Structure formats: C-alpha cells, structure tokens
Amino acid sequence: MATIGIPKSNDDPYIRYKRQLISVKVIKGYTVLTNLDSVCHSIDRPESVIISFLSKTLGTGSNGKDKLRGTFSVSTLETHIENYIINHVLCKTCQNPETYIDKNKIRCKACGFSRSDN
Numbered sequence: 001m002a003t004i005g006i007p008k009s010n011d012d013p014y015i016r017y018k019r020q021l022i023s024v025k026v027i028k029g030y031t032v033l034t035n036l037d038s039v040c041h042s043i044d045r046p047e048s049v050i051i052s053f054l055s056k057t058l059g060t061g062s063n064g065k066d067k068l069r070g071t072f073s074v075s076t077l078e079t080h081i082e083n084y085i086i087n088h089v090l091c092k093t094c095q096n097p098e099t100y101i102d103k104n105k106i107r108c109k110a111c112g113f114s115r116s117d118n
C-alpha cells in the first residue's frame, strides 16, 4: 500500500506523518473508499466527517461512512482529501498535522494554536 506524507507536498523520506493513498472500488454505482478508516486514523479525524466533506464537495450522496454515490477516481478523491488536510488538519502556524477538533475549533498539539474550523 502506497503511503504519502501529510501533507503530500512534504516529501521528506523521514517524515513522521504519513498516510495511505485512498483506494477505491466501484460497486453497483457507488464508490467505496476501502481504506478510509486507515486514512482517517492517520489524520485523526472521524470517517463520518471526511465522507460528509467529500459528499458535500462532490455534490453527491453518501452512506455516512465509506461510500459515495457515483463513480469517482482516486485522483479526484485525493485532490479533495488533500484540500481537507491543508484547510482543516494542518496547523496554520506551525504546519504540524497533529491537531484535533475541540468545540468547532482546530487546536494544535504541537504549538497550542487554535482557530475556528470553517
């Protein structure tokens, strides 16, 4: 399974923060994100948050867990997942991906910075 840095633009081979590239399977008109649990674990966000972000961005339905209605390629999904990471995971101050959501704010475990998540 291919892994990439978090964010993808960080190509330091010794980077501590890595995730799997999303992998998909199309079944009966749905795109199943077969390793969304692993990707979500790596960025410390619930699957439900990521699938609802993708469903909203792509303008399609989801099962609230790991399926999107319609057929979407890995490269399309990766573009949006990466956008999510850049805008909703990385700390704006120190660029560290070790952040968490607390009362609609993104808080950074590394430097303590917080900002509202919108």
Ligand SMILES: [Zn+2]
Pocket: 091, 092, 093, 094, 095, 096, 108, 109, 110, 111, 112, 113
């Ligand atoms: Zn920070």
